[in-house]
Amino acid sequence: MINKVSRHIVQNEPLIFEQSSPGKRGYQLPELDVPAVDAEQALGAGHVRSEIEDFPEVSEFEALRHFTRLSTWNYAIDLGMYPLGSCTMKYNPRVNELVARTEGLAWAHPYQAEELSQGAMEVIAALENALAEITGMDAVTLQPAAGAHGEFTGILMIRALLESRGNARKKILVPDSAHGTNPATAMMVGYTVENIKSTDRGVVDLEALERAVNEDVAGLMITNPNTVGVFEENIRKICGILHDKGALVYMDGANMNALVGVARPGDFGIDVMHLNLHKTFSTPHGGGGPGAGAVAAAKVLTPYLPGPRLKRAGDLWQWNYDLPQSIGRVRAFYGNYGVLIRALAYIMAHGGNGLRQATLDALLNANYIRTLLEPYYEMAYKAPSMHECVFSDDRQAKKGVRTGDIAKRLIDYGFHPYTVSFPLIVRGAMMIEPTETEGKRELDAFVDAMIAIAKEVEEDPELVLKAPHLTRTPRVDEVTAARKPIVRWQPSTRASQAAD
Numbered sequence: 020m021i022n023k024v025s026r027h028i029v030q031n032e033p034l035i036f037e038q039s040s041p042g043k044r045g046y047q048l049p050e051l052d053v054p055a056v057d058a059e060q061a062l063g064a065g066h067v068r069s070e071i072e073d074f075p076e077v078s079e080f081e082a083l084r085h086f087t088r089l090s091t092w093n094y095a096i097d098l099g100m101y102p103l104g105s106c107t108m109k110y111n112p113r114v115n116e117l118v119a120r121t122e123g124l125a126w127a128h129p130y131q132a133e134e135l136s137q138g139a140m141e142v143i144a145a146l147e148n149a150l151a152e153i154t155g156m157d158a159v160t161l162q163p164a165a166g167a168h169g170e171f172t173g174i175l176m177i178r179a180l181l182e183s184r185g186n187a188r189k190k191i192l193v194p195d196s197a198h199g200t201n202p203a204t205a206m207m208v209g210y211t212v213e214n215i216k217s218t219d220r221g222v223v224d225l226e227a228l229e230r231a232v233n234e235d236v237a238g239l240m241i242t243n244p245n246t247v248g249v250f251e252e253n254i255r256k257i258c259g260i261l262h263d264k265g266a267l268v269y270m271d272g273a274n275m276n277a278l279v280g281v282a283r284p285g286d287f288g289i290d291v292m293h294l295n296l297h298k299t300f301s302t303p304h305g306g307g308g309p310g311a312g313a314v315a316a317a318k319v320l321t322p323y324l325p326g327p328r329l330k331r332a333g334d335l336w337q338w339n340y341d342l343p344q345s346i347g348r349v350r351a352f353y354g355n356y357g358v359l360i361r362a363l364a365y366i367m368a369h370g371g372n373g374l375r376q377a378t379l380d381a382l383l384n385a386n387y388i389r390t391l392l393e394p395y396y397e398m399a400y401k402a403p404s405m406h407e408c409v410f411s412d413d414r415q416a417k418k419g420v421r422t423g424d425i426a427k428r429l430i431d432y433g434f435h436p437y438t439v440s441f442p443l444i445v446r447g448a449m450m451i452e453p454t455e456t457e458g459k460r461e462l463d464a465f466v467d468a469m470i471a472i473a474k475e476v477e478e479d480p481e482l483v484l485k486a487p488h489l490t491r492t493p494r495v496d497e498v499t500a501a502r503k504p505i506v507r508w509q510p511s512t513r514a515s516q517a518a519d
């Protein structure tokens with residue numbers, strides 16, 4: 020039974036190559052009123068393009084409609100909620116776009132002289148200061164291009180500090196609830212990874228941690244709140260355990276949407292962390308758009324931050340390249356600058372109280388969803404939720420329906436799926452993060468859809484197992500799509516597929 024279903028305009032748009040008819044043009048030029056010249060003679064043969072085989076020939080309107088129709092096949096944040104847990108899919112306020120397009124900033128060239136770049140440098144300085152205050156850390160770099168890149172930067176800094184003390188050590192500890200980028204980062208910096216168990220409350224097991232920490236351990240990479248959406252309540256003790264053995268603590272700050280304005284990692288003992296500016300501070304990242312993985316460091320690690328660093332010389336900003344202990348550049352120029360502008364605009368528009376309110380609203384929204392869905396779905400860990408809640412498909416699995424099936428069915432109800440099967444420590448995970456962006460009406464519509472699906476699983480599991488039913492393309496064979504992708508248009512392939 021389907022209720023409250025939104026149906027899309029489904030236009031079965033063929034490939035543009037299939038719409039081509041020879042001689043069709045998307046433009047019209049006046050008759051030549053000058054003598055024609057031979058292009059090859061005028062330009063030289065090397066500069067004249069040869070015929071492109073199968074080049075589509077369509078009218079202007081056909082081209083326009085083709086791409087506009089294709090754009091409607093995507094789900095978009097302007098269409099509805101993206102409840103993707105761990106991703107913090109917010110995109111507001113839109114005025115940030117206007118700010119990012121400010122001419123003097125958008126057109127600034129990275130090779131422009133320092134005295135002509137003072138405004139752009141001021142933006143960097145202001146954002147670094149704001150982020151240092153928000154995190155309670157001593158200094159911030161905006162160079163890294165995304166979260167994982169920030170992790171890489173931070174662990175390189177830890178390695179450099181330990182090397183300066185005479186021993187880089189061998190291992191990085193990573194809780195079993197960590198994002199996959201954490202162990203990958205540790206490996207890339209040349210460490211081996213040791214997993215730390217979580218308790219049945221979903222937090223780091225202190226005894227397991229104490230047993231694991233020794234003189235071989237360079238540090239711990241911890242996410243707080245962690246990926247099951249639970250605050251690591253023993254975080255001070257955890258930092259103490261590492262510090263007592265001369266090891267450091269890296270915090271994956273992808274979940275800062277739950278802490279900004281409420282708690283500061285610098286105050287609970289973190290040595291270095293990254294922020295996903297494209298998650299917590301407004302820039303949307305659907306479709307793999309640009310990110311920014313600002314790294315914030317406590318005093319002991321600031322000499323190792325990537326260079327150059329900003330410094331004040333009289334009335335002017337300057338780039339300081341004289342940083343003997345720096346790990347060096349991690350990216351060309353000064354980071355993904357457009358994302359930085361949006362983050363600063365977001366922070367300044369909210370102010371301290373506004374940021375705190377956004378955090379509290381994000382927590383409220385996640386707990387609203389949790390409360391309404393707990394009668395229908397199994398809550399993986401009973402500890403209080405922060406900005407996201409993680410259910411498991413335990414109850415639905417008894418009917419043969421798994422998290423991926425429920426996610427597909429959610430598409431029929433007009434929502435982007437939640438995060439499926441992550442974190443790995445929850446079997447059949449369904450990870451939901453609404454963010455503070457969503458209002459009650461949208462949250463209620465989402466909850467209604469999830470409850471309707473839970474009832475469908477009881478009454479007609481086949482309906483859910485075969486979802487989606489209302490999309491242009493029905494359920495695809497994901498394994499074949501991944502193993503044998505068809506990425507090149509071939510008339511023969513299309514013809515044979517159509518015949519199938």
Ligand SMILES: *Cc1c(COP(=O)(O)O)cnc(C)c1O
Binds near residue numbers: 242274295312
């Ligand atoms: C998103 C995320 C990352 C990686 O960040 P990117 O910007 O995608 O590289 C790392 N850890 C957690 C917990 C995340 O949610």
